[in-house]
Amino acid sequence: xxxQVEKTPAQxxxxxxxxxxxxxxxxxxxxxxxxxxxxxxxxxxxxxxDHKGIQGSTIGLQEKFGKDRVFCTPLSxxxxxxxxxxxxxxxxxxxxxxxxxxxxxxxxxxxxxxAAKSHYMYNGQVKVPLVVRTMIGRSWGQGxxxxxxxxxxxxxxxxxxxVAPANAHDAKGCMISAIRDNNPVIFIEHRLxxxxxxxxxxxxxxxxxxxxxxxxxxxxxTIVAVSHMVMEALRAKKHLESVGINAEVIDxxxxxxxxxxxxxxxxxxxxxxLMVDNAWLTCGASSEILTRAMEMCQEEDISIPSLARxxxxxxxxxxTKPLENLFYPDARSIAxxxxxxxxxxxxxxWEPPVSANTEIDAFKGPx
Amino acid sequence: xxxxxxxxxxxxTMLLIRQIELRIxxxxxxxxxxxxxxxxxxxESIAVGVCxxxxxxxxxxxxxxxxxxxxAKGGNLFEMMxxxxxxxxxxxxxxxxxxxxxxxxxxxxxxxxxxxxxxPVATGYALAMQNEAKITGKQRVVVALCGDGGTExxxxxxxxxxxxxxxxxxIFICENNRLAIHTPLEKRWATDQLCxxxxxxxxxxxxxxxADVFTIRDTMxxxxxxxxxxxxxxxxECATYRWLEHVGPLDxxxxxxxxxxxxxxxxxxxxxxxxxxxxxxxxxxxxEDEVALTLQQIEKFAEESPYPAAEELYTHVYAS
Numbered sequence: 187x188x189x190q191v192e193k194t195p196a197q198x199x200x201x202x203x204x205x206x207x208x209x210x211x212x213x214x215x216x217x218x219x220x221x222x223x224x225x226x227x228x229x230x231x232x233x234x235x236d237h238k239g240i241q242g243s244t245i246g247l248q249e250k251f252g253k254d255r256v257f258c259t260p261l262s263x264x265x266x267x268x269x270x271x272x273x274x275x276x277x278x279x280x281x282x283x284x285x286x287x288x289x290x291x292x293x294x295x296x297x298x299x300x301a302a303k304s305h306y307m308y309n310g311q312v313k314v315p316l317v318v319r320t321m322i323g324r325s326w327g328q329g330x331x332x333x334x335x336x337x338x339x340x341x342x343x344x345x346x347x348x349v350a351p352a353n354a355h356d357a358k359g360c361m362i363s364a365i366r367d368n369n370p371v372i373f374i375e376h377r378l379x380x381x382x383x384x385x386x387x388x389x390x391x392x393x394x395x396x397x398x399x400x401x402x403x404x405x406x407x408t409i410v411a412v413s414h415m416v417m418e419a420l421r422a423k424k425h426l427e428s429v430g431i432n433a434e435v436i437d438x439x440x441x442x443x444x445x446x447x448x449x450x451x452x453x454x455x456x457x458x459x460l461m462v463d464n465a466w467l468t469c470g471a472s473s474e475i476l477t478r479a480m481e482m483c484q485e486e487d488i489s490i491p492s493l494a495r496x497x498x499x500x501x502x503x504x505x506t507k508p509l510e511n512l513f514y515p516d517a518r519s520i521a522x523x524x525x526x527x528x529x530x531x532x533x534x535x536w537e538p539p540v541s542a543n544t545e546i547d548a549f550k551g552p553x
Numbered sequence: 554x555x556x557x558x559x560x561x562x563x564x565x566t567m568l569l570i571r572q573i574e575l576r577i578x579x580x581x582x583x584x585x586x587x588x589x590x591x592x593x594x595x596x597e598s599i600a601v602g603v604c605x606x607x608x609x610x611x612x613x614x615x616x617x618x619x620x621x622x623x624x625a626k627g628g629n630l631f632e633m634m635x636x637x638x639x640x641x642x643x644x645x646x647x648x649x650x651x652x653x654x655x656x657x658x659x660x661x662x663x664x665x666x667x668x669x670x671x672x673p674v675a676t677g678y679a680l681a682m683q684n685e686a687k688i689t690g691k692q693r694v695v696v697a698l699c700g701d702g703g704t705e706x707x708x709x710x711x712x713x714x715x716x717x718x719x720x721x722x723x724i725f726i727c728e729n730n731r732l733a734i735h736t737p738l739e740k741r742w743a744t745d746q747l748c749x750x751x752x753x754x755x756x757x758x759x760x761x762x763x764a765d766v767f768t769i770r771d772t773m774x775x776x777x778x779x780x781x782x783x784x785x786x787x788x789x790e791c792a793t794y795r796w797l798e799h800v801g802p803l804d805x806x807x808x809x810x811x812x813x814x815x816x817x818x819x820x821x822x823x824x825x826x827x828x829x830x831x832x833x834x835x836x837x838x839x840x841e842d843e844v845a846l847t848l849q850q851i852e853k854f855a856e857e858s859p860y861p862a863a864e865e866l867y868t869h870v871y872a873s
Contacts, residue, residue: 254684260718265673265711272677275662278684280677295708299667300674306869308655308663309645313872344870368872 203388210380212354213243216361217281219390221251224279227365231266231283231319240283241380241553263292267318271300271370274316279365284320289332289372293318294339301370302345316370316545317361322413322464323377324514326551327505334503335413335465340372341442341474347395348441350374350464352416354384359393367395374441376414376464378545391453398445400452404434407524408452411437412471413464417545420525425538431528441471446478453479453491458527462520463497472497492527496520506517517541555767557832563605563766564828565840567597570621572827572844573630576852577620577637578802585856586637588650591684593621595796599728600625602769603696606777607660611736612682612695614675615664616728622698623664628656631808634851647861648869652853668733669706670748672697672725676712679723686722692781695723702733704747713786717754724776725751727788730795735810751788758788766824771854 207215226397229247231240235258237331239245240452248256259266263284270280284290289413303315323332340348347369351357359374364371401416402423411419416437423433434452438444453459461472472495483490496515503513555563574592581590583781593600600621604613613626623633629644636643637651644656645663655663662678665671673698703709704727716723727747731738738745748758757779759772769791778789795817798805806813831835 227820254687260711260714262708262711262715265676265708265715268670268673268708268712269677269680269715269765272679273681274677275674276678276681295667295670296673299665304663305872307645307649307653308657309648310869310872311645311655311657312663315872347871358644509606 204385205372206383206386207354207386208380209354209375209382209384210241210243212358212384213361213375214245214247215386216365217244217247218250218356220362220365221247221255223390224365226277226282228273228277229281229283230257230259230270232258232261233285234258234283238553240285241377246282259364263289267293267296268300270316270318271296271304271314274314274370275304277313279315279317281317281319281365282373284318286332287320287322287336288334290318290320290336297340297346297370297372298343302343305369306345313368314370317364317373317436318370319373319375321375321377324414324544325378325510325549328503329505330502333373337372337374337412337441337465337499338470338474341471342408345370347371347443348374349395349439350376350413350441351393352376352413352437353381353410354386356384356399356437358386359391360395360439362390363392363395365391368384371395374413378414378549379417381418381548382545393439395440396439396443396445398436398438398448399446401437402433404432406432406454406456406528407434407447407458407460408456409433409435409460409462409520409524410449410475411435411462411464413439415462416466416513416517418517418520421541421544422520425517425521428538429525429536431525433522433524437506438475439549444475444478446475446482448521449475450482450539454488456491458492459494460520460524460527461495463495464513467495468500469546470497489514494523494527496523555835559605560831561836561840562826563601563770564825564832564837565844566601566605566625567766567825567828568840569844570597570600570624572848573624573634573851576848578797581802586651586697587639588637588652589799589800590637590651590802591618591796592802593618595791595819595823596730597621598764598766599726599769599791599793602621602766603698603726603773604634606770606773607694607696610660610693611785612660612662612675612678612693614662614671614678614695614697615654616668616671616698616700616703617664617666618700619654619664620651623654623656624659626661627659628654628661630847630851631854632656634855637856638700638855638858639708639860640855641861641865642854642858646865648865652788669699669703669708672699672703672706673708673712676716676721676723679716679721682722683719692722694777694780696726697723698726700733701727701728701729701731701738702741703732704785705741713751713754713756713788716786717756720783722780723786724773724780725788727790728793729790730793730813732795732799734799737811747790748788756786756788757784758790759792762792763822764791764793764824766828796820
């Protein structure tokens with residue numbers, strides 16, 4: 187198993203008891219606790235009540251909460267999104283589940299035209315407390331239509347919140363916050379994170395939406411990474427340590443609203459910002475974060491930091507492994523980029539050692 | 554046969570809709586209303602026949618041609634007119650305009666400008682009402698209105714299927730004026746057997762060809778009784794005719810894209826004229842005076858209300 191969150195003193199103080207559990211089980215706990223707490227919460231989508239239970243994240247919920255609160259639907263992604271919005275307007279708190287983010291393109295009319303706009307357009311007469319759970323796929327040939335990470339499309343639209351937790355602790359805490367939030371929240375999971383373990387409190391807790399997390403402190407460069415790329419960035423940090431470079435790794439957790447203050451505090455310290463998105467670059471989260479960083483420097487009249495970004499190759503994701511490997515940034519390519527940024531262009535080239543097997547190599551399909 | 558009280562009520566509401574919309578058309582040239590308006594002139598009997606059968610806590614969901622249903626369901630008239638004027642006192646503080654009228658207190662869900670979009674949202678509301686009834690013991694019903702164009706959207710069939718699957722307390726109503734903007738039904742539908750298509754989902758359907766307000770109301774009364782007992786969804790197709798242009802205040806028959814003979818047939822069948830003749834003169838004149846007075850009051854309110862303050866641009870982007 188691939189443990190990514192180490193117990194920090196702050197967490198130990200805050201939380202009386204934690205244990206090491208998987209990301210997917212942390213999600214399941216969030217549903218179970220929130221559904222027990224609030225009878226208005228319900229969960230639905232294709233296959234949520236089958237024997238596999240969305241990789242285990244919904245297993246046992248129907249037995250516990252009944253068929254009115256946990257139920258499968260026809261595919262009908264467009265109408266089912268509208269159904270979720272209507273129930274939310276009527277005072278319920280639906281959690282609508284998609285097994286891949288690619289299918290959310292079928293929901294865009296409802297999400298953009300209704301979910302995002304209703305509270306504003308009807309001047310506060312209605313609220314849409316909706317969670318849309320969706321999973322980014324990767325590896326084992328997920329290919330062009332099972333691997334897309336479309337968070338920037340949702341970040342673009344006022345009225346939506348977008349969150350992409352990268353570890354078990356934040357998955358549970360963010361899910362609890364998302365369920366309790368009175369706005370539509372696009373909750374982005376990653377298939378490769380499901381098996382990763384983290385220390386998760388036994389008690390219920392919220393990870394606030396709109397607050398970034400500094401995962402490791404450093405002084406030489408700020409690396410901001412999204413979703414599964416957080417794991418790669420943490421591995422890159424280890425590579426960089428071996429050559430004496432101390433990287434600060436930040437996970438924004440919530441992509442909108444974006445916590446630029448935490449990012450900027452770090453960038454002011456390091457003078458260098460490397461943004462590693464788990465997505466394409468054009469008009470993406472990386473464009474937004476780097477632009478905001480520049481704007482904020484200009485507003486404060488301070489010198490613009492060294493800026494760079496990495497993300498998916500500007501192609502459709504290929505299925506074959508040799509090409510797929512080239513499609514994604516990885517710990518080594520991130521480390522090399524950070525090395526170049528800190529050492530200058532004239533520095534000698536550096537090749538970090540090949541990483542040990544990771545969750546990427548461990549993942550096997552077919553699902 | 555209907556008694557005078559119900560006839561008078563139906564007449565008054567239809568007349569109120571007609572007069573408000575004709576007044577909107579009349580003042581439209583002044584640009585006091587800076588919003589696209591999709592008028593229901595000629596189609597009033599559907600909104601009124603449908604809504605008269607509902608209880609106050611039942612819900613209607615609407616298309617962008619939403620004035621008639623908003624008025625018939627008891628939406629606040631002052632707030633409606635102020636909304637069209639873009640004023641702070643409007644039902645959505647001036648942020649919605651004509652196409653997105655909303656009055657949740659009176660059971661009017663917000664309307665959408667994107668055809669078909671409110672159908673699944675209404676279906677979700679019905680799902681919530683089905684659950685609520687298990688606690689309260691009272692089954693509130695949702696009415697989802699759409700046009701013939703709305704039935705061409707995928708989400709219409711997705712919603713019909715889901716509502717039938719879960720026996721939701723919802724009545725789907727198609728106001729079939731045979732036009733999508735300017736394009737006639739014949740260019741859009743392979744066959745016009747809409748009710749037959751819907752029936753294959755196991756849903757009871759009704760087709761009303763003449764826009765008779767009493768027939769519409771009777772059909773609704775029976776449908777509501779069944780649904781409150783758990784029958785599941787019901788579908789009603791109501792034929793009608795749009796007297797004016799798709800959007801805007803004008804009669805566009807001169808544009809020659811539709812049949813003026815058919816228009817005349819529908820005008821001869823005007824339910825407002827028909828019910829007016831069924832009332833004694835004194836009652837009719839009294840109702841007309843009441844409507845005229847209301848019209849003056851709401852127009853004055855809209856004119857005199859302030860525009861929203863600048864900071865309103867940023868309110869309600871996110872709910873707290």
